[in-house]
Amino acid sequence: MARPRTTPRTVEHPELSEVTLQQALEALADPVRRMVVCQLTRAGGEKGCGTFDTPVSDSTLTHHFTVLREAGVIRQHYRGTTKLNSLRTAEMEARFPGLLPAVVTAAETEA
Amino acid sequence: MARPRTTPRTVEHPELSEVTLQQALEALADPVRRMVVCQLTRAGGEKGCGTFDTPVSDSTLTHHFTVLREAGVIRQHYRGTTKLNSLRTAEMEARFPGLLPAVVTAAETEA
DNA sequence: CGGAAGGTTCGATGGCGGTCGTACTATGAA
DNA sequence: TTCATAGTACGACCGCCATCGAACCTTCCG
Numbered sequence: 118m119a120r121p122r123t124t125p126r127t128v129e130h131p132e133l134s135e136v137t138l139q140q141a142l143e144a145l146a147d148p149v150r151r152m153v154v155c156q157l158t159r160a161g162g163e164k165g166c167g168t169f170d171t172p173v174s175d176s177t178l179t180h181h182f183t184v185l186r187e188a189g190v191i192r193q194h195y196r197g198t199t200k201l202n203s204l205r206t207a208e209m210e211a212r213f214p215g216l217l218p219a220v221v222t223a224a225e226t227e228a
Numbered sequence: 229m230a231r232p233r234t235t236p237r238t239v240e241h242p243e244l245s246e247v248t249l250q251q252a253l254e255a256l257a258d259p260v261r262r263m264v265v266c267q268l269t270r271a272g273g274e275k276g277c278g279t280f281d282t283p284v285s286d287s288t289l290t291h292h293f294t295v296l297r298e299a300g301v302i303r304q305h306y307r308g309t310t311k312l313n314s315l316r317t318a319e320m321e322a323r324f325p326g327l328l329p330a331v332v333t334a335a336e337t338e339a
Numbered sequence: 340c341g342g343a344a345g346g347t348t349c350g351a352t353g354g355c356g357g358t359c360g361t362a363c364t365a366t367g368a369a
Numbered sequence: 370t371t372c373a374t375a376g377t378a379c380g381a382c383c384g385c386c387a388t389c390g391a392a393c394c395t396t397c398c399g
Contacts, residue, residue: 138334138335142256143257147386167345173388175346176347176349177388180388181387198345199345200346213330213334214330214333215326215329219324219327220327223325223327237365258357285359286377287358289376290377291358308365311376
């Protein structure tokens, strides 16, 4: 109803300037969300929601994507029935210099 | 009893190699703990437990110090009745390169 | 027009963590 | 020895968040 049948589904993304450090750290402090970020880093581009290897259910994963998106860490958009995810690397770097690389590096090193 | 009257109180500190990224991020994801870290950074050295400006009670603050210590972020030792706190900057840098600076910088910038 | 694939929404649940007050211990000073 | 100061230990409480399953919505493909 809210959206005519011909309009594609859209997703809301915050400006990075509206994102707090608190949000970013909370987003990155969850192990499942870090898995997502790492897999996204390794993929080097876009990746469908269903293509991630995690130990949680689909509905839980949806929740994690939402948290990451609202923290400005990822960008999401639809292509057909698939929802593609990518990192907002440059914007994150501008907002929180060094944070994302530090976390990803530490996560990769640890594993 | 466990400790003879002449032995000074001691505090247990983990090796940084035993600290997980999870611990470090959880430690830094709390606003009160970040206040502590920032004030410690600004102080540039040691600082007594009672000299921090936070919105929580003493007992809660004790809890936060414990979390920070177990995450390898701070070192604590007694001098008389006072407990002094300092950052384990170099060790943290070796274990999680760039992490602490990124968080502190972002925190300082934001405020 | 089905039907299937890909995600989402919703409500419930369970556990963990931040918070507090109070009682306590340890040290140093009077 | 007694008091004051600095911090700790303990127990209780409360709210939040990760998790799930089930029902649902969208889009594509026969």
